[in-house]
Amino acid sequence: MICNEFNLESETTVLASDFHVGNKNTDMVALKKMVSDVRKNGYNLIVLGDLCECISSRDKRFDMGTVAPEFLGDNMIGRQYKSVEKLLKPIADQILMIHSGNHDQSVTKYCHIDMVKDLCENLETTYSEYTALSRLSYCKRGKKFSYNLYSTHGHAAGRLRGGKVNSLEGLASHIDFDIAAAGHSHDLFYTSQQRMFQTKFGHLGLKTQYFCNTGSFLKGIVEGSGVSYPEQAGYRPLKIGYLKVKLNPREYGVSVEEVIM
Ligand SMILES: [Fe+2]
Numbered sequence: 121m122i123c124n125e126f127n128l129e130s131e132t133t134v135l136a137s138d139f140h141v142g143n144k145n146t147d148m149v150a151l152k153k154m155v156s157d158v159r160k161n162g163y164n165l166i167v168l169g170d171l172c173e174c175i176s177s178r179d180k181r182f183d184m185g186t187v188a189p190e191f192l193g194d195n196m197i198g199r200q201y202k203s204v205e206k207l208l209k210p211i212a213d214q215i216l217m218i219h220s221g222n223h224d225q226s227v228t229k230y231c232h233i234d235m236v237k238d239l240c241e242n243l244e245t246t247y248s249e250y251t252a253l254s255r256l257s258y259c260k261r262g263k264k265f266s267y268n269l270y271s272t273h274g275h276a277a278g279r280l281r282g283g284k285v286n287s288l289e290g291l292a293s294h295i296d297f298d299i300a301a302a303g304h305s306h307d308l309f310y311t312s313q314q315r316m317f318q319t320k321f322g323h324l325g326l327k328t329q330y331f332c333n334t335g336s337f338l339k340g341i342v343e344g345s346g347v348s349y350p351e352q353a354g355y356r357p358l359k360i361g362y363l364k365v366k367l368n369p370r371e372y373g374v375s376v377e378e379v380i381m
């Protein structure tokens with residue numbers, strides 16, 4: 121668990137995850153468009169893990185048919201991370217933090233090399249391991265507004281959405297946040313709920329709490345691309361894309377937008 125404080129220059133933060141660079145079904149065109157959206161609009165970016173596929177030939181999950189041809193050969197995983205570094209380099213100063221996912225962690229576990237930590241050092245950005253609590257502060261007309269973000273690579277998966285929604289919304293029982301964000305399940309959606317509180321003037325206050333599932337850039341089911349894991353497991357095809365979280369100081373609220381590619 122990492123705790124961060126960020127003073128933001130842009131009120132919009134892109135939440136993107138599960139690039140799985142190295143898999144031949146990763147949508148590199150969509151990934152480059154997301155980076156371009158961040159760069160052109162000056163947005164902040166948070167990456168929620170599974171940056172690279174990280175499945176070596178010694179791994180029982182290895183399937184030659186899923187490897188993008190350009191990564192076959194020596195130093196396969198090293199070249200996957202170099203590719204992500206090259207992709208993110210132009211927006212390095214807009215990246216708030218990068219999380220590690222379970223695919224990234226498999227390299228750490230078996231090879232004692234933390235590739236995401238090295239990547240963050242190269243990009244001079246914050247490495248937030250698997251999970252973080254972050255205070256996002258934004259100044260508008262001299263007034264400072266702060267929001268609490270809980271972000272994690274995540275742990276919920278499965279064929280249906282219900283379990284993922286329950287998992288995200290259940291976080292509110294023991295974590296104090298305005299926005300919770302998780303990757304891992306590759307599903308792209310958000311939900312929200314109202315929370316009651318008593319204002320400092322003694323009246324009823326309501327605030328909206330957001331639960332964000334940040335999607336993926338890995339296409340699960342592709343025509344003519346061999347037999348994929350999601351296909352074998354009976355998963356639904358999922359949207360490719362990311363979420364944009366906009367802090368809205370005028371109403372002291374937050375808005376979330378799905379970007380489907
Ligand atoms: Fe993933």
Ligand SMILES: [Fe+2]
Nearest residue numbers: 170221222304
């Ligand atoms: Fe994952």
